[in-house]
Amino acid sequence: MINRKDLWLLILIIVVGTVVAIINPRFLSPINLSNTANLIGLFGIFAVAQAFVIISGGIELSVGSVIALLGVIFIDLVAAETVSPALACIIVIAIGCLIGLLHGVLVAKLGLQPFVVTLCGLLIYRGIARYYTEDATAGFPFGASFPTLEWLTAGRVYGIPHSLIAFIIITIIMGIVLHKSVFGRYLFAVGKNEEAARYSGINTSRVIIAAYVICAGLTAIAAIFIAMYTRSISPSSHGNFYELYAIAAAVLGGCSLRGGEGSILGVVLGTVLLQVLQNLVNLLGIPSSLNFAVMGSVILIGVLADQQISRRAALKRTPQTS
Amino acid sequence: MADAFLKVTGISKDYPGIRALDDISFSVGAGEVVGLVGENGAGKSTLMKILGGVIAPSAGSIELDGIATDRLTVGGSMRGGIAFVHQELNLFENLTVAANIFIGREPLKGGLLRLIDEPELNRRAAPYLKQLGADFEPGTPVSTLSLAQMQLVEIAKALSLKARLVIMDEPTSSLTASETERLLIIIERLKTDGVAVILISHRLAEIERSADRVVVLRDGKRVAELARQDIHAETMIRHMIGRDLKTLYRPPKNPPGKPVLELIDVKTGYRPEQTVNLAVRQGEILGLAGLVGSGRTELARTIFGLDRLRGGEIRMDGAATILSAPGIAISQGLFLVPEDRKRSGLILDFPIRDNITLPSLDTHARRGLIDVGSEEAEALRQRERLDIRAKRTTTAAGALSGGNQQKVVLAKWLSMAPRVLIFDEPTRGVDVGAKSEIYRLMRELSDHGVAILMISSDMEEVIGVSDRVAVMHEGRISGFLERNELSEKAILSLAVGRIAA
Numbered sequence: 001m002i003n004r005k006d007l008w009l010l011i012l013i014i015v016v017g018t019v020v021a022i023i024n025p026r027f028l029s030p031i032n033l034s035n036t037a038n039l040i041g042l043f044g045i046f047a048v049a050q051a052f053v054i055i056s057g058g059i060e061l062s063v064g065s066v067i068a069l070l071g072v073i074f075i076d077l078v079a080a081e082t083v084s085p086a087l088a089c090i091i092v093i094a095i096g097c098l099i100g101l102l103h104g105v106l107v108a109k110l111g112l113q114p115f116v117v118t119l120c121g122l123l124i125y126r127g128i129a130r131y132y133t134e135d136a137t138a139g140f141p142f143g144a145s146f147p148t149l150e151w152l153t154a155g156r157v158y159g160i161p162h163s164l165i166a167f168i169i170i171t172i173i174m175g176i177v178l179h180k181s182v183f184g185r186y187l188f189a190v191g192k193n194e195e196a197a198r199y200s201g202i203n204t205s206r207v208i209i210a211a212y213v214i215c216a217g218l219t220a221i222a223a224i225f226i227a228m229y230t231r232s233i234s235p236s237s238h239g240n241f242y243e244l245y246a247i248a249a250a251v252l253g254g255c256s257l258r259g260g261e262g263s264i265l266g267v268v269l270g271t272v273l274l275q276v277l278q279n280l281v282n283l284l285g286i287p288s289s290l291n292f293a294v295m296g297s298v299i300l301i302g303v304l305a306d307q308q309i310s311r312r313a314a315l316k317r318t319p320q321t322s
Numbered sequence: 323m324a325d326a327f328l329k330v331t332g333i334s335k336d337y338p339g340i341r342a343l344d345d346i347s348f349s350v351g352a353g354e355v356v357g358l359v360g361e362n363g364a365g366k367s368t369l370m371k372i373l374g375g376v377i378a379p380s381a382g383s384i385e386l387d388g389i390a391t392d393r394l395t396v397g398g399s400m401r402g403g404i405a406f407v408h409q410e411l412n413l414f415e416n417l418t419v420a421a422n423i424f425i426g427r428e429p430l431k432g433g434l435l436r437l438i439d440e441p442e443l444n445r446r447a448a449p450y451l452k453q454l455g456a457d458f459e460p461g462t463p464v465s466t467l468s469l470a471q472m473q474l475v476e477i478a479k480a481l482s483l484k485a486r487l488v489i490m491d492e493p494t495s496s497l498t499a500s501e502t503e504r505l506l507i508i509i510e511r512l513k514t515d516g517v518a519v520i521l522i523s524h525r526l527a528e529i530e531r532s533a534d535r536v537v538v539l540r541d542g543k544r545v546a547e548l549a550r551q552d553i554h555a556e557t558m559i560r561h562m563i564g565r566d567l568k569t570l571y572r573p574p575k576n577p578p579g580k581p582v583l584e585l586i587d588v589k590t591g592y593r594p595e596q597t598v599n600l601a602v603r604q605g606e607i608l609g610l611a612g613l614v615g616s617g618r619t620e621l622a623r624t625i626f627g628l629d630r631l632r633g634g635e636i637r638m639d640g641a642a643t644i645l646s647a648p649g650i651a652i653s654q655g656l657f658l659v660p661e662d663r664k665r666s667g668l669i670l671d672f673p674i675r676d677n678i679t680l681p682s683l684d685t686h687a688r689r690g691l692i693d694v695g696s697e698e699a700e701a702l703r704q705r706e707r708l709d710i711r712a713k714r715t716t717t718a719a720g721a722l723s724g725g726n727q728q729k730v731v732l733a734k735w736l737s738m739a740p741r742v743l744i745f746d747e748p749t750r751g752v753d754v755g756a757k758s759e760i761y762r763l764m765r766e767l768s769d770h771g772v773a774i775l776m777i778s779s780d781m782e783e784v785i786g787v788s789d790r791v792a793v794m795h796e797g798r799i800s801g802f803l804e805r806n807e808l809s810e811k812a813i814l815s816l817a818v819g820r821i822a823a
Contacts, residue, residue, distance in 0.1 A: 176691070180691050180692055181687075181690050181691055182684060182690050182691075185676065185683060185692060186683075188672075189669055189672070189676075192669050192671055192672065193665070193668075193669045193670070195665055196665065196666055196667060196668055197680070198648060199626075199628070199648060199658065200680040200681040201647075201651075201652040201681045202649070202680070202681075203647065260671070
């Protein structure tokens with residue numbers, strides 16, 4: 001059950017990967033693959049999260065700030081050893097869900113624009129994160145060690161990073177939620193035509209709120225993994241632009257910013273492509289300052305090609321119907 | 323009429339399968355007020371679009387100042403001095419009155435900078451506002467004006483464009499009595515200034531008062547032209563009606579049962595000062611007639627829980643119930659087939675199957691996961707029952723014809739157990755074949771005990787399908803008509819707010 005759009009993306013990933021591997025064989029070295037896989041896992045979790053909000057017809061811009069805020073809270077809770085790491089995880093995920101609930105209510109019940117609500121969130125959470133740590137870098141005290149937590153979040157089995165495994169598990173679950181469940185169908189319906197959804201008896205605001213809660217909840221999980229990966233968080237830069245990575249991956253993966261379109265597989269492939277491109281910049285000796293420029297160009301070309309292909313397909317269809 | 327500057331001769335307009343206008347001729351002279359009346363769909367709007375240059379006629383000629391053409395362009399119509407005040411106003415609410423009047427023609431200053439000369443703008447607007455006796459300043463933001471004041475801005479704009487003919491389409495439909503009075507005085511002023519007015523209105527009393535001449539349209543034909551002394555509401559109604567209606571009526575199998583849906587002193591947000599009382603009985607089709615804008619759709623939305631109930635009570639099977647959301651109405655077996663199926667009835671990009679199961683998805687799911695097999699079975703069952711012409715149930719609903727789309731909307735509700743079905747314009751944009759299938763289905767449902775409320779602006783449909791008719795006028799029910807009392811004249815008299823004849 002792979003659609004044509006996703007197939008193109010897969011082919012593109014393979015082509016780019018092959019080219020990079022030919023130019024620089026280090027691309028296929030176990031350590032490089034393992035590192036790339038780790039990044040795919042970390043970024044993939046919150047990209048999948050973003051997809052839910054985008055499919056509902058909204059956008060979530062506060063992802064990076066939420067990752068910074070929840071990251072410093074998590075490290076603080078764990079480092080101070082006031083609560084167990086497990087409880088710390090639960091607290092952080094609960095705060096994430098509350099943030100999502102707040103965004104969802106502001107959008108669905110009070111009718112504010114998602115862009116504005118989450119832009120304000122972006123500013124507010126970043127500010128709180130910096131105030132919370134007094135702008136200092138949050139980290140574990142020297143010599144502190146939390147073996148179970150570290151193994152779970154930053155460990156590897158046979159070179160496979162646990163972040164990737166978590167991402168795969170989350171992807172499967174969220175894929176079922178999005179593509180097989182009643183809620184998923186409602187989400188597509190609301191994103192595509194909110195009025196018709198309401199006329200069909202769907203509680204549209206509840207669906208939209210749920211999308212924001214899922215998004216922020218998954219982002220909280222990503223925040224824990226990222227915090228344990230970096231181990232120290234400088235609150236003014238941690239997670240900067242991550243919301244844009246997530247949106248880029250979702251758009252590359254076929255989500256329409258108008259809502260109602262997208263697939264989990266597409267978002268996964270979008271995330272993989274972005275990380276491979278990042279890797280390409282490093283391995284091919286392209287100045288890393290060009291990193292964003294390369295990513296932006298590839299997304300633009302991809303979206304342009306997709307638009308041309310679908311326009312041609314639409315032209316081909318018309319003579320038969322008229 | 324010797325000095326008629328606009329003459330329309332033998333205008334016809336054909337659309338595929340329908341003749342919207344048939345050999346229309348009339349003229350307008352300087353300072354003349356011409357009333358244009360006719361039922362919904364008589365061809366008034368089409369005729370006005372032709373005068374505005376928006377659409378081209380299929381035959382006939384239009385003569386402006388003695389120069390004949392076979393069609394007007396939008397620019398030509400404007401240069402010829404024809405201006406429109408539409409039912410929906412076309413103003414920029416974020417700009418001032420003067421800025422709206424001179425939009426696109428602003429006085430400039432500052433050379434290459436092309437800055438707007440605000441004082442000059444206001445100075446130029448002032449005389450037009452004065453001419454109309456407006457009680458607001460050129461610099462007032464339009465967003466702070468009332469609807470009646472906004473209409474004046476539109477008329478001022480028309481005057482600034484040197485309009486000789488202002489066409490007003492239902493200008494008083496949302497005005498209060500005193501605002502209406504003011505507008506009629508303004509029409510008289512325009513008249514003394516030599517500006518002609520075409521007044522389209524369902525309120526025949528206004529036409530009686532203002533018009534020098536009345537043109538009556540029916541089914542695209544000009545059926546009468548009345549001179550000043552012949553303008554009476556009775557005469558106009560007599561000309562507006564009187565076509566042969568095909569009788570498609572199929573009587574119900576059983577006499578109607580107990581009331582299923584009852585509205586008691588119901589107030590809607592559309593006209594909160596009015597109350598609605600009606601009951602739909604088991605096994606009957608109650609037609610809800612009325613003119614466009616009489617508040618029927620708003621009533622349906624309120625019953626279905628889309629709009630807030632502002633007062634009164636809704637009863638199902640005799641017990642008061644609160645239908646605060648469509649989901650609650652649906653759980654009680656009360657369904658709505660909306661007026662605008664493309665916007666509210668269907669998700670066009672969704673497959674037929676997903677559209678059909680959308681309101682009943684929970685019954686096709688186990689532990690929150692959708693059982694596609696069960697969905698497909700339901701979709702096939704409905705395709706069979708309603709004869710939806712599509713090879714696959716996975717075809718996008720948007721790819722179907724109007725009639726088949728409407729059948730998909732019906733299938734959404736028939737897959738559940740309807741107790742009350744509200745149809746809002748059930749056959750708009752539906753071809754003849756699908757129409758009679760939908761009527762047959764409605765009767766079949768009512769024979770199975772479903773109570774049906776059918777909102778319709780199509781006289782043929784109201785008379786041909788309903789067992790009983792309620793007529794709505796400006797937010798309230800102006801009267802009920804039993805089957806044996808049904809006539810176009812009786813309905814229309816109630817619809818324009820007169821007591822049943």
